[in-house]
Amino acid sequence: xxxAGTATVRGKPASRWPALLQSGFRPFFLFAGMQACxxxxxxxxxxxxxxxxxxxxxxxxxxxxxxxxxxxxAALAGFLLTAVPNWTxxxxxxxLRLALLAGFWLAAQILSLLPWAALFxxxxxxxxxxLIVFIAPGILKRNAKRNGVFVVILSxxxxxxxxxxxxxxxxxxxxxxxxxQAALGLFLLAIGIIGGRIIPAFTIGGLLQxxxxxxxxxxxxxxLAANVALVLALxxxxxxxxxxxxxxxxxxxxxxxxxxxxxWWRREVLQLPIIWSLHLGYLFLPLGLMLEAAxxxxxxxxxxxxxxxxxxxxxxxxxxVMTRASLGHTGRRLASPPEATAAYILVAIGALxxxxxxxxxxxxxxxxxxxxxxxxxxxxxxAFLFGYARILVLPRVDGRPG
Numbered sequence: 001x002x003x004a005g006t007a008t009v010r011g012k013p014a015s016r017w018p019a020l021l022q023s024g025f026r027p028f029f030l031f032a033g034m035q036a037c038x039x040x041x042x043x044x045x046x047x048x049x050x051x052x053x054x055x056x057x058x059x060x061x062x063x064x065x066x067x068x069x070x071x072x073x074a075a076l077a078g079f080l081l082t083a084v085p086n087w088t089x090x091x092x093x094x095x096l097r098l099a100l101l102a103g104f105w106l107a108a109q110i111l112s113l114l115p116w117a118a119l120f121x122x123x124x125x126x127x128x129x130x131l132i133v134f135i136a137p138g139i140l141k142r143n144a145k146r147n148g149v150f151v152v153i154l155s156x157x158x159x160x161x162x163x164x165x166x167x168x169x170x171x172x173x174x175x176x177x178x179x180x181q182a183a184l185g186l187f188l189l190a191i192g193i194i195g196g197r198i199i200p201a202f203t204i205g206g207l208l209q210x211x212x213x214x215x216x217x218x219x220x221x222x223x224l225a226a227n228v229a230l231v232l233a234l235x236x237x238x239x240x241x242x243x244x245x246x247x248x249x250x251x252x253x254x255x256x257x258x259x260x261x262x263x264w265w266r267r268e269v270l271q272l273p274i275i276w277s278l279h280l281g282y283l284f285l286p287l288g289l290m291l292e293a294a295x296x297x298x299x300x301x302x303x304x305x306x307x308x309x310x311x312x313x314x315x316x317x318x319x320x321v322m323t324r325a326s327l328g329h330t331g332r333r334l335a336s337p338p339e340a341t342a343a344y345i346l347v348a349i350g351a352l353x354x355x356x357x358x359x360x361x362x363x364x365x366x367x368x369x370x371x372x373x374x375x376x377x378x379x380x381x382x383a384f385l386f387g388y389a390r391i392l393v394l395p396r397v398d399g400r401p402g
Contacts, residue, residue: 017095019395023402024081024093025329027102029322030392032074035109036315036381039066044374048367058173061164062112064180067310069124069161070109072187075318077105079194080135080150082329087147090138092402101130121165128158149193153186160186178238181306185234188309191285191317192230192257196223199278200264202324206275209334212268219263226256233289237296246296250305254289261286273336274327277320277344284312284351291355304358311377312351319347319384326391331398339387343380350377 020026043063045051081101085092093101104127111120136151144151160179167176200216207214233249261282269276292305323340327333336344353373357366396402 017099018393020393021098021102022092022094022395023329024098025078025322025325026392027098028074028078028081028105029326030385030389031102031105031109032071032078032318032322033381033385033388035066035071035074037378037385039070039109040374040378040381044371044378047374048371058176061168061173061176061180064177065164066109066112067314068180068183068187069157069164070105070112072314072318073127073157074105075322076187076190077101077131079321079325080131080154082325084135084138084147084150088138088142090142093134097134101127101134104130117165117168121162124165125158125162128154128161132158150190153190157183157186182234182238184306184310184314185230185238187314188234188285189227189230191282191313192223192227194321195278195282195285195317196227196260198321199282202278203264203266203269203275206272206334207266207268210268210272212266214266214268216264219260222256222260222263226253226260229253229256230289233292237292243296243298247293250289250293250296254286254293257282257289258286273341273344274320274324274334277316277323277336277340280344280348281313281316281318281320284308284316288313291359300359301361304355307354307358308351311354311373312348315351315377316344316347319343319380323384323388326388329396329402330391330394331396331400332391337387339383343383343387346376346380346383348380350374350380 020030043059043066046059081093081098084090104123108120108124108127111123114120132151132154135154139147139151160183164176164179164183167173167179200218204214204216229249230253233246233253236246236249261279265279269279288305288308290305291300291308294300295302295305323336323343324334327335350373353369353376357363357369357373360366363369
């Protein structure tokens with residue numbers, strides 16, 4: 001023992017805290033999987049059976065908030081809490097601080113199901129403020145030029161979350177919906193930034209590990225142009241600019257992100273589920289942007305693009321990142337277990353069915369299509385939990401701390 005309550009692992013002091021609180025990805029990836037599975041089941045059952053859902057005056061606002069500021073927020077927190085210490089060479093957030101942050105998130109999700117709006121808002125905003133306090137100083141002090149954008153994204157998401165809660169209190173339902181649309185855009189921007197860093201790197205690493213010699217030439221100007229176009233498209237929609245401007249902005253963003261994905265693509269990727277899941281998740285981004293353009297043109301209903309971007313791009317990219325990162329950061333071999341491959345397929349099919357249902361609301365079997373999409377999407381994250389819950393709560397297999 002090095003100190004009271006602290007053991008030594010291969011010459012390094014290991015925290016007395018359980019493995020679940022050793023690194024940020026552990027509780028928050030677990031929470032993200034649980035929230036995605038349970039809340040979508042609740043939403044699907046409520047919609048299909050006519051149950052009264054929380055915030056029943058407008059359950060769509062509750063659903064959108066749960067998916068963005070609950071599910072996606074947990075995944076983003078897990079990613080940043082794990083990545084930022086590597087970016088900044090700062091110490092990890094673990095132990096009591098991580099337990100406190102996780103407690104605020106968990107309390108917010110529970111309170112979102114109860115008629116205590118003030119407590120829900122306090123826990124929900126408290127989580128975001130704590131996350132900024134734990135992450136921002138290291139980035140701003142050591143790594144602001146490259147990663148300062150994440151401080152901006154987190155701060156803006158916090159403001160949008162506050163606006164959502166205020167909008168419910170004052171019954172500004174249009175404003176609440178705008179806050180959700182803006183938040184979705186910021187999560188898509190995070191996917192554009194993070195995807196540009198990890199997809200080519202993981203593609204090269206995965207293919208080299210499987211015996212394929214490949215290279216991907218960096219294209220930072222293409223990535224910058226694609227993400228700037230995405231922001232411009234978001235602004236055009238939120239500002240309700242004339243339809244031709246929205247259509248042009250979305251088509252430009254879709255084309256640039258599609259070109260970016262083609263630049264990373266190698267056919268050998270199809271042999272590796274842990275890699276093709278990232279490519280498939282990113283594919284929903286240009287697809288969703290194209291559908292947003294079609295929606296602005298009146299060719300498809302407005303929610304079509306939103307569901308492609310939300311359930312497809314955000315949902316599948318989060319799943320792909322969580323499955324890969326959970327293996328790598330627990331010392332395991334970077335190969336998808338069967339549960340992960342099943343999860344990718346179920347979530348992708350669920351997202352695709354949701355897009356079809358939104359695009360063609362007049363289908364005779366549209367009700368069943370919506371129910372099937374929710375059940376499949378939820379089942380995908382249940383498969384993730386079945387395969388990964390044990391990985392997330394047990395120590396690393398190589399004996400290292402973290």
